[in-house]
Amino acid sequence: MKKLSITSTIEEYDSSAELNADDQALLAKAKDAGKNAYAPYSAFHVGAALRLENGVIVTGNNQENVAYPSGLCAERVAIFSAGANYPNVAVNTIAITCASAKFSVNRPLSPCGACRQVIAEYERKGGKDIRIILAGETGAVYIVSAMKDLLPLSFEADELKA
Ligand code: THU
Numbered sequence: 001m002k003k004l005s006i007t008s009t010i011e012e013y014d015s016s017a018e019l020n021a022d023d024q025a026l027l028a029k030a031k032d033a034g035k036n037a038y039a040p041y042s043a044f045h046v047g048a049a050l051r052l053e054n055g056v057i058v059t060g061n062n063q064e065n066v067a068y069p070s071g072l073c074a075e076r077v078a079i080f081s082a083g084a085n086y087p088n089v090a091v092n093t094i095a096i097t098c099a100s101a102k103f104s105v106n107r108p109l110s111p112c113g114a115c116r117q118v119i120a121e122y123e124r125k126g127g128k129d130i131r132i133i134l135a136g137e138t139g140a141v142y143i144v145s146a147m148k149d150l151l152p153l154s155f156e157a158d159e160l161k162a
Contacts, residue, residue: 008149013141023095023133023143026051029059030095030135037061037074043101046074046109050082053090053128058082075115079122090126094119095133105136116151123147124156 013019016027026049034047039062046062060078064071075096082091098109111119111134123130129146144150 006152008144008152010149011143011145013143015139016135016141019133019141019143022051023093026057026093026095027097027133027135027141029057030097030133031099033059033061033078034074034097034099035061038063040064041066041068041071044098045100046096046098048074048078049095050078050091051093052082052086053092053126054086056086056089058085073112073115075111076118079119083122090128091119091122091130092128093131093133095135097135097137099137104138106139107136108134108140108142109136110134111150113151116147117154119147120151120154121156 016024019027029049030047032047033049034045037045037047039045041064049057049059051057058078058081060074060081062071062074063077096109096111098105119130123146132144132147132150134142
């Protein structure tokens with residue numbers, strides 16, 4: 001028996017003011033996108049903004065539905081939109097943030113497992129690590145240098161391709 005260890009490093013900044021100008025601008029786009037979320041059931045507004053390798057920024061926000069599982073997280077709305085409109089352009093960075101009508105979010109949002117899985121596949125598809133910026137309404141900001149760091153041992157099976 002061998003023990004395999006999985007480690008990943010996350011950069012923690014005290015606030016968004018410590019980020020570089022490009023990252024601050026992307027996070028601001030994510031915050032703006034979150035304002036347009038359709039979240040009448042959770043009142044939890046998530047915004048995502050992706051910077052593609054060609055400099056284009058694509059945004060998304062969570063879209064809920066009365067049949068709850070039919071809704072979609074902000075990250076997947078954004079990355080599927082990028083995949084649909086810029087199918088051959090890799091994603092460089094994704095900023096994700098949230099705000100709640102019910103409480104103050106003072107720590108970084110942690111993306112759900114399904115979004116990690118989807119982003120991990122686009123990371124492999126693009127052949128380039130996707131940086132991830134995670135923030136709440138206030139407080140610390142995390143930067144992760146690749147989705148594979150947030151989803152080690154992710155399911156991938158190139159054999160499934162026809
Ligand atoms: N949500 C996201 O959009 N992204 C996440 O990473 C976590 C959760 C949304 C889904 C739902 O509309 C609301 O937040 C509450 O779970």
